[in-house]
Amino acid sequence: MSDKALIVGVGLGGLLCGQILRRKGWKVTLLEADDAPGGVLRPFLWEGTLCERGFHSVGGLGPGEPLEKLFRPLGLMELPWYRAGADEGFPFLRLNSGSDYELEHILGPYKQSTWRLKGGGQCLVDALASDLDIRCGKEVTGIENQVVICKDGERFEAPVVISSLPPVQSLGLLKDHLRPSYAHRLRKLETGPGITTLYCRTAPGCVPWQSGAIFLEDLMLHFGEPETGILELLCFGEGQPEQMIEKASRRLPGLQVQSYLLCQNHGYGIRKHSAVDFVAPRTPLPWFFLSGENLGLHGILGTTITAYNTCKTIES
Ligand SMILES: Cc1cc2nc3c(=O)[nH]c(=O)nc-3n(C[C@H](O)[C@H](O)[C@H](O)COP(=O)(O)OP(=O)(O)OC[C@H]3O[C@@H](n4cnc5c(N)ncnc54)[C@H](O)[C@@H]3O)c2cc1C
Known part of the structure; x- marks a missing residue:
């Protein structure tokens, strides 16, 4: 060849x-x-803050785990990966009414170990x-x-x-x-459903910031770096901003959203x-x-x- x-x-x-x-x-x-x-x-840059789109966490980067074996030969294990809290990331896939096949194969590595990357998607790119x-x-x-x-x-x-x-x-x-x-x-x-992300700029101190994500019905609430004040609300399919904020407020009662940006991305491609x-x-x-x-x-x-x-x- x-x-x-x-x-x-x-x-x-x-x-x-x-x-x-x-x-x-x-x-x-x-x-x-x-x-x-x-x-x-x-x-992408929104109101002076860098916001992630298609990168939150990965599963299976521990020694001998599936992604580690594939990333190491490409030098990607040298990047500043750090271990995330147990269960972060994979419950979101359960919201996707994804096929049992997808859930079984995608969730397995997240259950082994879940990782985030300092510098996010751009660092990997x-x-x-x-x-x-x-x-x-x-x-x-x-x-x-x-x-x-x-x-x-x-x-x-x-x-x-x-x-x-x-x-x-x-x-x-x-x-x-x-x-x-x-x-x-x-x-x-x-083809599976797209993913809607609502980027919410929150009032300082209105929510107790935490690392990672929490899950509520069909919504993932994803906390980025605390200094950004940006809370991401993600759902599969088409989400409505007011309903997403209202739902998030049930989990975070003090939530005050100062401005928001609604983005729709293709989801995970062809459903298997x-x-x-x-x-x-x-x-x-x-x-x-x-x-x-x-x-x-x-x-x-x-x-x-x-x-x-x-x-x-x-x-x-
Ligand atoms: C909101 C969201 C959150 C996600 N979170 C995670 C996560 O936490 N963990 C995880 O493992 N996965 C996550 N994913 C999935 C993961 O990001 C994707 O599976 C992966 O990045 C897809 O890469 P790709 O190269 O197949 O597609 P793409 O990233 O879509 O790349 C396709 C490229 O082709 C270019 N292109 C299109 N048309 C043309 C053309 N005619 N000529 C030249 N170029 C063209 C596009 O501009 C684009 O750069 C997430 C996805 C989304 C949408």
Whole structure:
């Protein structure tokens, strides 16, 4: 197999594929539509405060645990991880009316151990992005016969192309003919609900700040760093700000919200009722491969397992 690859989409999935291949001696170029890499791991600035989007905690980073085994070869265990309170993180998944299969496989590592990262998602992105050839502001609008075409007209060519976008979005970019049964199967797969996050700026001292998260019915109340004063309220599907605040106030009676920002993100990708719903990294085109959270299990662990799987498939 050749040693030059293009990667479309530079969220966690694209970054991991880039690092794994680079460490094996591949020459990799990554194309990102946004003005910086990271996808949902990238925090954003709101009213002068950096807010997390798709990163709160991970499970299974203790010695010999599943994520530790995958992160160590990439140098990611050098980052300032610290252990979170028991049970933090994983109860949220129970709110997701997620399939039993997803719960069983995603919750297991959180039960082993739960971890947070000083510096959050951006710290992980910076570590993965170093030494990679990342081109930002490159929205890919077409892929045809090993050529990737960007909105600004620039074209990139390589013997191997990986898309870390949702499979149906990748299909929409491909101009090459694919057998209809393959496309039909991908289009039929069910996508899980999005995640609504309400970022609440709270009045000083109105809630007893604590590390981590608490859970209330279908809501996760996530406390960031105390000095930010930002309390995140998360739920699956579409949340209404007033109802979310009202519900949170039942758990935190003194809560005073000074301002808020409502954000809707895609959730955890394609829902998996069993491994039958997994999407293979290999496609009917021998030079075109898939990766990202949609293929296997979701979240940081799931996306990492998939990235290794994609790279192994390419080299086999
Ligand atoms: C609110 C929220 C909280 C979460 N919390 C946790 C958590 O605490 N722990 C955990 O393990 N997981 C968590 N997750 C899940 C985890 O963040 C994701 O599973 C993972 O980051 C997904 O990475 P990805 O690369 O597959 O997708 P994305 O991050 O979506 O990356 C896709 C990238 O492709 C780019 N792109 C799209 N279209 C194009 C195009 N045409 N051309 C070029 N580039 C394009 C996008 O800009 C983006 O950068 C959370 C997710 C959300 C939404």
